[in-house]
Amino acid sequence: xxxxxxxxxxxxxxxxxxxxxxxxxxxxxxxxxxxxxxxxxxxxxxxxxxxxxxxxxxxxxxxxxxxxxxxxxxxxxxxxxxxxxxxxxxxxxxxxxxxxxxxxxxxxxxxxxxxxxxxxxxxxxxxxxxxxxxxxxxxxxxxxxxxxxxxxxxxxxxxxxxxxxxxxxxxxxxxxxxxxxxxxxxxxxxxxxxxxxxxxxxxxxxxxxxxxxxxxxxxxxxxxxxxxxxxxxxxxxxxxxxxxxxxxxxxxxxxxxxxxxxxxxxxxxxxxxxxxxxxxxxxxxxxxxxxxxxxxxxxxxxxxxxxxxxxxxxxxxxxxxxxxxxxxxxxxxxxxxxxxxxxxxxxxxxxxxxxxxxxxxxxxxxxxxxxxxxxxxxxxxxxxxxxxxxxxxxxxxxxxxxxxxxxxxxxxxxxxxxxxxxxxxxxxxxxxxxxxxxxxxxxxxxxxxxxxxxxxxxxxxxxxxx
Ligand code: ARG
Numbered sequence: 092x093x094x095x096x097x098x099x100x101x102x103x104x105x106x107x108x109x110x111x112x113x114x115x116x117x118x119x120x121x122x123x124x125x126x127x128x129x130x131x132x133x134x135x136x137x138x139x140x141x142x143x144x145x146x147x148x149x150x151x152x153x154x155x156x157x158x159x160x161x162x163x164x165x166x167x168x169x170x171x172x173x174x175x176x177x178x179x180x181x182x183x184x185x186x187x188x189x190x191x192x193x194x195x196x197x198x199x200x201x202x203x204x205x206x207x208x209x210x211x212x213x214x215x216x217x218x219x220x221x222x223x224x225x226x227x228x229x230x231x232x233x234x235x236x237x238x239x240x241x242x243x244x245x246x247x248x249x250x251x252x253x254x255x256x257x258x259x260x261x262x263x264x265x266x267x268x269x270x271x272x273x274x275x276x277x278x279x280x281x282x283x284x285x286x287x288x289x290x291x292x293x294x295x296x297x298x299x300x301x302x303x304x305x306x307x308x309x310x311x312x313x314x315x316x317x318x319x320x321x322x323x324x325x326x327x328x329x330x331x332x333x334x335x336x337x338x339x340x341x342x343x344x345x346x347x348x349x350x351x352x353x354x355x356x357x358x359x360x361x362x363x364x365x366x367x368x369x370x371x372x373x374x375x376x377x378x379x380x381x382x383x384x385x386x387x388x389x390x391x392x393x394x395x396x397x398x399x400x401x402x403x404x405x406x407x408x409x410x411x412x413x414x415x416x417x418x419x420x421x422x423x424x425x426x427x428x429x430x431x432x433x434x435x436x437x438x439x440x441x442x443x444x445x446x447x448x449x450x451x452x453x454x455x456x457x458x459x460x461x462x463x464x465x466x467x468x469x470x471x472x473x474x475x476x477x478x479x480x481x482x483x484x485x486x487x488x489x490x491x492x493x494x495x496x497x498x499x500x501x502x503x504x505x506x507x508x509x510x511x512x513x514x515x516x517x518x519x520x521x522x523x524x525x526x527x528x529x530x531x532x533x534x535x536x537x538x539x540x541x542x543x544x545x546x547x548x549x550x551x552x553x554x555x556x557x
Contacts, residue, residue, distance in 0.1 A: 100182055100199070118175035119423045122430065126180050127166045129214035130207070131159045134184070136310035137202055137290065143306050146201075151194045158192035159184070179423075181207050201302045203294035205330040205418040212426075214311065216285035216335055219433050220278050226440035227275050227346070231268050232557040233447035238264040239550055241452045243543075245461045245528055246367055257466050257528050260367075260452060262541035263356070265549050270349040277342045285335055288313035292326035295417045331417035333407065336425050340404045343432035347397030350439050354390035357450070361387050366456045371449025374442070389446050393439045400435055403428035461528060464504040468493055470525050470534075478517045488515045 102108070109117065135156045142152035162184055165171040177183040181204050188195040238261035248258035288308035291297060308320035315321055323329035360367040370387055378384035406428045410421055468489050475485035491514050496503040499510075504526035511518050524530070536542035 100185065114175050114178075117178055117420075119179045119426065120173050120175055120177065120183055122427050123180040123208075124166075124173055124183070125430065126208075126211045126215060126426075127184065128163065129211040129218075130180050130184055131163045132214060132311065133207060133210045133290065134188075134198060135159050136307050138198055139310055140303055140307045141197070141200055144301050144303055146300065147194070147197055151197070154192045155188070155195050155198055158188050158195060161191065162187050179204070179208075180211075201291070201293060201298040201300040203292075203330075205294050206289050206292040206326075209289040209292070209330055209332075210311070212429075213285045213287065213289065213313070213335070216339060217282055217312075219339070220282040220285065223278050223343075223346070223433070223436060223440070224275055224282075226437055226444070227271050227278065228557055229444045230440050230447075231271050231275075231553060233444040234264050234268050234271075235550060235553045235557065237447045237450060238546075239554075242546065242550070244452050244454055244457050245532065246457045247460050247463065247466055248541075254460075254463055254466055256469060257461050257531055258541040259532065259543070259546055260457070261546045261550065265546065265553075267349070267353050268553055270352075271346075274342065274346045274349060277345065281335065281338055281342055284338065286313055286315075287321040287323050289323045289329035289332075292323060292329035295327055295330060297326045327417040331414070331419075331422070333411050333422065333425055336407045336429050337404065337411070340400070340407050340429060340432045343436040344397070344400040344404050346436050347400035347439065350443060351394040351397035353443070354393040357390050358387045358394070361390075365460075366453055367460070369451040369453060371446060373449060374446040389442050393442060396435050396439050400432055403432045464502050464526050465493065465496075467526050467528075467531055468503065470531050471522065474522060474525050475515070475517055480515075480517060488518070492518075 138147060138152040138155040138159075141147040142149050147155070162171065171183075171187070173183055177186050185195065185198065188198070241260050244260045245257050246260050246263070247254040248256050248263065288304070288311060290307045290311075291302050291304035304322045305320040308314070308322050313321045323332075357368065357370070359365055361370050370385070370390075372385075374387075374389035375385045376388045378386065407425060410424055414421060471489045471492070472482065472485045475488060476482055480488070492503060492506065492511065495501075495510060495514070496506055499506070501507075504523055508520060511522065532542055534542070536544050538545070
């Protein structure tokens, strides 16, 4: 049993201190100490508000803020002693502060750890959204760079992992950019949802004391575009709402899913079977057994880590499901998965950004793959449609040409003209002109298509944004 006196914040009604196991299961300081900066910000704003309404004098509030800053310096210097006997980041800081500044015994007036942790997390979410946005923007920049360096290289585009139609490699890289840009939108919406101050909700039902919630919100930067304070509208909801946790982990999971798909394409492209790209040595590893191996570990791990991002969503949802209002201690378990989602998302985005500049595209092999004439079979259909054939009939005609090519083992574009014209009279001698990749891409210049002008303008657009 530990010494109950240590539990100054709530110990009075207890005859016995908590069991060591209670301390171990109850502590969150091992993981919530990373909230220290936000907790101190929140406490300082709260102290200023208490001075504003006359519960503290200005000089008491100044002393408290100075003490809090000193503690923050110690924490950042790594010389603050965290103690699981004080459970969490909030009580660790409060007890250290009270030793330094005895008047800090007034700091917890009109506040509970319930609205305190909700506030800390909202500040953390705002900061984390900004960081993820920066990381996403860097990844977009790296993709733009890779696309610009390989603007003219054409590869087969795949559906069902079967060769479909030719695209520039830039077109595929631009597809990844669209995915990451949607992630940026999701993250910026999350920032807005986080930008509402729950402080003043206290434990569940607010306080009888004459607090000024708007004052605190303004101090902490919970403001709208007009500079007006944003504050939560229901104290019970404010201390039990974990929607941001669900939404944040979901947004991170979506980023993970996007990156896993990008990673998978690069893994395939780097295999001997495709051989479209060479991955940088610095982001691959060798085999302890097979001397020739060069494994795409960075991308495999990006793909693998996406699994934990998906699992973290599950964890938070399961945690909150069926939980009665309002705060329950279960909710302390909300932080590790959210922190893990942030750390993992940051890591995989950074890895992608650093790896892309070292990727080399193997021009010769791309050219070899894209020389497959069947990639332009659909363009032959379009050729017949322009001659007036119904699409379904044109599709059928080209299907017969493909079957003939397979049966005779003659490449589609080399089929003798008498065989071709026998299939349909609208297949004039100029039909073979369709088998020209540049022509095929030049013909695709509507918005969103892989025509070279489209690609150049999209690349210029993204270049101007980053
Ligand atoms: N460490 C707690 C958490 O993260 C802070 C809130 C504690 N509230 C309470 N009523 N015990 O959830």
